Amino acid sequence: MDKDLLLQARNIARVIDWRIQLRIPSILARDEEFSLRIQVVAADGLPVENVPNKLSFEHSIGIEGLPEQFRFDPGTSSARIDGLRAVGPEVAVARARVETPETPWIKPVVPSNPAWIFDEPPYRIYWGDLHVHTSYSNCHAWRCLDPEWCYQYAREVSMLDFAAAADHLRGIASDPQRWPRLQELVQRYNLPGEFVTMLAYESSHAQGFGGDNNVYFADEDAPYFWLDREDMRGGSPTVHLEELWRQMDATGREYFSVPHHTGRSNKYRSWNEPYHDPTREPLFEIYSSWGSSEMRCSHMPISGGNNDDVSYFTDALQAGARFGVMAASDDHATLPGSVHHFRTEPFRVTMLNGHAHKGLTAVRSPELTRPALFSSLRHRNCYATTHVQSLIDMRIGEVSMGREIAADAELRRQRQVRVYLTLHDAKIATVTLMRNGVALESQQLRGRQLTEEVNEVLFIDDEPLDKIALRDCRYHNQPFVVYYARIVDNNGAHQWTSPIWIDLQ
Ligand SMILES: [Zn+2]
Numbered sequence: 001m002d003k004d005l006l007l008q009a010r011n012i013a014r015v016i017d018w019r020i021q022l023r024i025p026s027i028l029a030r031d032e033e034f035s036l037r038i039q040v041v042a043a044d045g046l047p048v049e050n051v052p053n054k055l056s057f058e059h060s061i062g063i064e065g066l067p068e069q070f071r072f073d074p075g076t077s078s079a080r081i082d083g084l085r086a087v088g089p090e091v092a093v094a095r096a097r098v099e100t101p102e103t104p105w106i107k108p109v110v111p112s113n114p115a116w117i118f119d120e121p122p123y124r125i126y127w128g129d130l131h132v133h134t135s136y137s138n139c140h141a142w143r144c145l146d147p148e149w150c151y152q153y154a155r156e157v158s159m160l161d162f163a164a165a166a167d168h169l170r171g172i173a174s175d176p177q178r179w180p181r182l183q184e185l186v187q188r189y190n191l192p193g194e195f196v197t198m199l200a201y202e203s204s205h206a207q208g209f210g211g212d213n214n215v216y217f218a219d220e221d222a223p224y225f226w227l228d229r230e231d232m233r234g235g236s237p238t239v240h241l242e243e244l245w246r247q248m249d250a251t252g253r254e255y256f257s258v259p260h261h262t263g264r265s266n267k268y269r270s271w272n273e274p275y276h277d278p279t280r281e282p283l284f285e286i287y288s289s290w291g292s293s294e295m296r297c298s299h300m301p302i303s304g305g306n307n308d309d310v311s312y313f314t315d316a317l318q319a320g321a322r323f324g325v326m327a328a329s330d331d332h333a334t335l336p337g338s339v340h341h342f343r344t345e346p347f348r349v350t351m352l353n354g355h356a357h358k359g360l361t362a363v364r365s366p367e368l369t370r371p372a373l374f375s376s377l378r379h380r381n382c383y384a385t386t387h388v389q390s391l392i393d394m395r396i397g398e399v400s401m402g403r404e405i406a407a408d409a410e411l412r413r414q415r416q417v418r419v420y421l422t423l424h425d426a427k428i429a430t431v432t433l434m435r436n437g438v439a440l441e442s443q444q445l446r447g448r449q450l451t452e453e454v455n456e457v458l459f460i461d462d463e464p465l466d467k468i469a470l471r472d473c474r475y476h477n478q479p480f481v482v483y484y485a486r487i488v489d490n491n492g493a494h495q496w497t498s499p500i501w502i503d504l505q
């Protein structure tokens, strides 16, 4: 092989493998000063050491103060441009044209995530990954790194606002003695206003005993779930999830648990099981790198196989469960918020989990502190995405996603469901309104229909509420109707709103 050609090929591959991430706050007040953060990562998900690239800011919208050109300091691949101002009208997006000396003919334009601009923001949106495995899990530990890396990577490389190492310290071979250091790191890396950590662990339960669930705490010094009993041992312990709830209730700590990969072919939660408590489990992990647990047939099947049980998000809603949605990586490579898999099985191209996009949760919260984020999650004030940081909302009248409303005469006759969206780097959006766990209607926005500003999609459902209501459900015996929306863009990125429930009584 010609060495010069090989070198040239390497250079091109390297440039194309780079991913330039531009990040701005998702919600801004008009005229508010803010910063743009830039990070370049290579195909392995790690920061590039030296970026000779030049960035030219072109076609940005809604922002004042961006320089025309920007160069990285030698030896760095991250930067922060301060002193920008949000001018609107509705949306801000920074756009950079990337020029590289090796491949002058490739000049891609990379957009930042969009920001919604309000005169007085009703909330802020923060992005995070709440399900990360580290070397403390002893589960594919050769791929994982220390929990300290989890927080550093989330904060510095993925530029996330919050993260949680949710290690399995039992159920899959590991050691509950590691809990004190996890608590210490959660304390150390929590910087209100900049980056929030959350104390968490994963609790595995056998099929029929609750499946896999993660537990999240409002405090930094909560106890781990451990009983010196036979049913706590093994890879799929037969201790029941309700036992975990009893033990956690007894601690007096604020917590909630989240079922995950319920569509998986083993160790899943079935919604035929008799228990669900929306105060103890307000959220459902609808997507992770395992795939989608939204419904049985999806474009993102669960890695290793789906089950045929009533275990999916749509099944849970039909059973009367009241879940908001979240998504997280369940990453066994300790790269939260990345789209990269790192250190595959030695000498084999296999990956533990199937999907390159790993999942993020968007939380609507008044401020970036743990109490505020915890309360927002607890109240389903959040939505889920495979990876893009698009802005979405769903409303019925003035009521936004995650809430419950009582049916009045007008709602009994007709519902106007509005979905609002500003996409991140996409040209087509398919918005599907789901009613009672079944697709009701899809609308596609493309070309001029999909603007860079806030797009509104209206669905009118005029079937009488009394006719369509779900009744006598396992977890909710009063009649209700539930809506949520799924938004899929032309790159395959998925987002899900949390539902809105309309109660007939
Ligand atoms: Zn694992």
Ligand SMILES: [Zn+2]
Pocket: 131, 133, 166, 202, 330
């Ligand atoms: Zn996990």
